Amino acid sequence: EVQLVESGGGLVQPGGSLRLSCVASGFTFSNNVMSWVRQAPGKGLEWVSGISDSGASTYYTDSVKGRFTTSRDNSQNTLYLQMNSLRAEDTAVYYCAKQIGYCFGGGCYFDYWGQGTLVTVSS
Amino acid sequence: DIQMTQSPSTLSASIGDRVTITCRASQSISSWLAWYQQKPGKAPKLLIYKASSLESGVPSRFSGSGSGTEFSLTISSLQPDDFATYYCQHLRTFGQGTKVEIK
Numbered sequence: 001e002v003q004l005v006e007s008g009g010g011l012v013q014p015g016g017s018l019r020l021s022c023v024a025s026g027f028t029f030s031n032n033v034m035s036w037v038r039q040a041p042g043k044g045l046e047w048v049s050g051i052s053d054s055g056a057s058t059y060y061t062d063s064v065k066g067r068f069t070t071s072r073d074n075s076q077n078t079l080y081l082q083m084n085s086l087r088a089e090d091t092a093v094y095y096c097a098k099q100i101g102y103c104f105g106g107g108c109y110f111d112y113w114g115q116g117t118l119v120t121v122s123s
Numbered sequence: 124d125i126q127m128t129q130s131p132s133t134l135s136a137s138i139g140d141r142v143t144i145t146c147r148a149s150q151s152i153s154s155w156l157a158w159y160q161q162k163p164g165k166a167p168k169l170l171i172y173k174a175s176s177l178e179s180g181v182p183s184r185f186s187g188s189g190s191g192t193e194f195s196l197t198i199s200s201l202q203p204d205d206f207a208t209y210y211c212q213h214l215r216t217f218g219q220g221t222k223v224e225i226k
Binding site: 036037042044045047049050059061095100103104106107108109111112114115116 | 137152153154157159161165166167168169172173176210212213214215216217218219220
């Protein structure tokens with residue numbers, strides 16, 4: 001059974017940092033592209049970042065470029081999202097998602113999602 | 124980026140109704156479209172990929188169609204478990220969502 005379990009969310013002040021983790025099981029993590037998708041309270045889904053299976057390539061939505069860093073440890077089946085210089089508009093539930101295909105060219109979709117972890121940026 | 128526009132934003136329907144949600148792309152996207160169902164407080168669940176392929180385990184009352192710029196998700200006979208919000212997705216872009224409510 002595929003499982004994705006996020007952790008690391010919480011309350012942080014504007015300008016602060018958080019690191020989210022997503023532990024994967026039930027599939028060959030090192031063979032799969034992964035993404036982070038977020039959802040602000042009462043709003044729709046927003047793709048945030050993606051990372052290739054090897055970790056050599058990373059991709060970001062414009063609003064987080066230079067502030068967020070996605071990485072992975074294939075030996076630990078873990079995906080990370082390092083979030084720096086956090087803003088109020090980053091407040092959201094953050095989901096990690098297993099991805100099929102490449103979202104840059106061709107096509108892609110997300111076949112498994114974690115339960116999400118809430119990040120609240122507020123003073 | 125290609126824009127994805129769903130309609131309607133909210134849909135009121137009764138048990139047993141046939142329901143159709145539309146997703147339009149701002150330019151042709153071939154068949155690279157997925158549909159997700161999300162219930163309050165839960166993660167999205169993949170229903171349809173490549174416009175019309177049913178994800179394993181998803182009830183057959185769900186179907187997807189379309190290509191190019193216009194796509195639809197149809198629920199042939201609405202069940203109590205289907206009241207949720209539905210999103211279309213192409214590459215890095217999601218539609219704004221369609222909430223299916225009880226009439």
